[in-house]
């Protein structure tokens with residue numbers, strides 16, 4: 001049996017998802033939703049750098065919903081609860097890298113709409129990815145299985161976005177290259193939204209480990225570029241924002257119990273006063289015992305490859321966490337399914353062989 005999948009948005013993550021769906025015998029690509037007029041009518045295989053697969057991309061949402069897919073992999077740059085509720089009510093499940101990491105953190109009315117759409121369609125929705133996603137949702141819970149007690153969970157991400165080709169996200173959404181006063185949590189809808197999804201991750205860890213958090217806070221400290229830079233042809237001028245250090249903290253009675261920190265730069269200038277962990281992600285569970293893991297995605301630890309190849313690794317990881325969830329999500333009871341609720345999501349194509357998902 002194969003699950004019929006629509007790929008919704010074909011950016012960096014979307015094309016990685018298409019490649020996986022085309023390769024897997026248990027998944028069948030039946031549709032592709034695009035935004036760009038230049039992609040309308042183009043074969044989804046071609047958009048993903050593959051041979052034509054016979055699925056033509058469309059901007060028409062009704063056409064997508066009429067396909068009756070089992071699952072929509074929803075990876076747009078800007079999200080819409082209305083859209084997701086329509087998809088769910090139509091009977092298709094939704095796996096997304098873009099939002100809904102802990103829907104129970106949403107305003108009650110939004111959560112009620114999601115749950116009602118799931119009930120109408122007999123469908124489920126799941127937000128996941130890399131971070132937010134596996135490293136801030138699945139892995140802390142998996143490691144906690146070795147803990148007698150936990151005092152604090154911290155995830156630190158160090159990344160230079162100069163290599164992330166999604167420049168609309170880097171410059172338009174995340175506001176790198178803007179004057180410092182334009183980069184605060186409240187300065188734009190997207191920065192508020194982005195801060196919210198990391199707060200959802202803090203809430204997810206806190207809830208799943210019984211931390212009893214009574215407050216979740218967000219803060220950002222900025223750095224400005226000393227020199228001009230150019231990132232995939234987009235200028236980032238000296239004096240504009242080139243570094244964002246965010247902290248999202250979950251507290252109980254004033255004490256920080258769960259923390260996600262991002263040490264983000266664009267242009268390669270790294271502020272000397274900041275901590276200097278290795279690139280990638282450092283996850284620490286302070287407790288008994290205290291456990292630390294450092295994680296870095298590369299295209300290979302064995303083969304020498306150009307940097308441009310390694311850069312794709314994080315996009316593949318993000319997209320695969322969502323694609324690999326499709327079989328368990330399609331089997332899950334209708335409703336909102338978080339990384340803490342779903343059975344462990346595993347690779348669907350390990351060692352070159354299809355590995356059937358475990359029964360839900």
Ligand SMILES: NC(=O)c1ccc[n+]([C@@H]2O[C@H](COP(=O)([O-])OP(=O)(O)OC[C@H]3O[C@@H](n4cnc5c(N)ncnc54)[C@H](OP(=O)(O)O)[C@@H]3O)[C@@H](O)[C@H]2O)c1
Pocket residue numbers: 008009010011012013014033034035036039075076077078079097098128129130131132133165166167168169318
């Ligand atoms: N959870 C994680 O770990 C993680 C990591 C990285 C990214 N993400 C998220 O994953 C999603 C996809 O990221 P990406 O790297 O693929 O981004 P990207 O390369 O910039 O691609 C953006 C996608 O958004 C679509 N788009 C264009 N205009 C849009 C509009 N007005 N409204 C909504 N979407 C529009 C594009 O459509 P076309 O198909 O026509 O090109 C494209 O598919 C984003 O929401 C991003 O924030 C999550």
